Amino acid sequence: EVLLVESGGDLVQPGGSLRLSCAPSGFIFSTYRMTWVRQAPGKGLEWVATIKEDGSEKYYVDSVKGRFTISRDNAKNSLFLQMNSLRAEDTAVYYCARGGSMHTYWGQGTLVTVSS
């Protein structure tokens, strides 16, 4: 069974940093692109970032470029999203999802709240 479990969400002040993690299981992690998608409260889905299978290529939505970094550790079966210079508009549930195109498998999400 494919499972994706996110962690690391928290309440953080504007300008602060947070690191999200995603722990995949049930599939060969190193053979899939991985993606972060977020959803602000009561709003729609927003693609955030995707990383290639070996980590050699990364893609970001413009609003997070220079502030967020997607990374992965294939040896430890882990996906990360380092978020710096957080803003109120980054408040959302962050989902990790398998794949770089359409996403069959999603985690349950982790809530990031940016507020003073």
Next chain:
Amino acid sequence: EIVMTQSPVTLSVSPGERATLSCRASQSVGSSLAWYQQKPGQVPRLLIYGPSTRAAGIPARFSGSGSGTEFTLTISSLQSEDFAVYYCQQYNDWPRTFGPGTKVNIK
């Protein structure tokens, strides 16, 4: 950036009726279009991709069509469990983009 638009914003349908949801891309995405369903408090579920291939376990009442810039999701006979928000997403180019969603309500 490819901008995705969906219409209508809200669709009120009676159980058993047909629902037709539209998705438009600001430029061609070829066949690289997916549809997701999201119920309140739940994770999005992939329904259709490619844009007419049903994902595993998706009932046959869901069908997708279109190519280029115009796409349609059809639910042939709405069941009570189908009332939800539906999103389209293009995966032809970076950044990936989602439409704003269509909410399907019970009439």
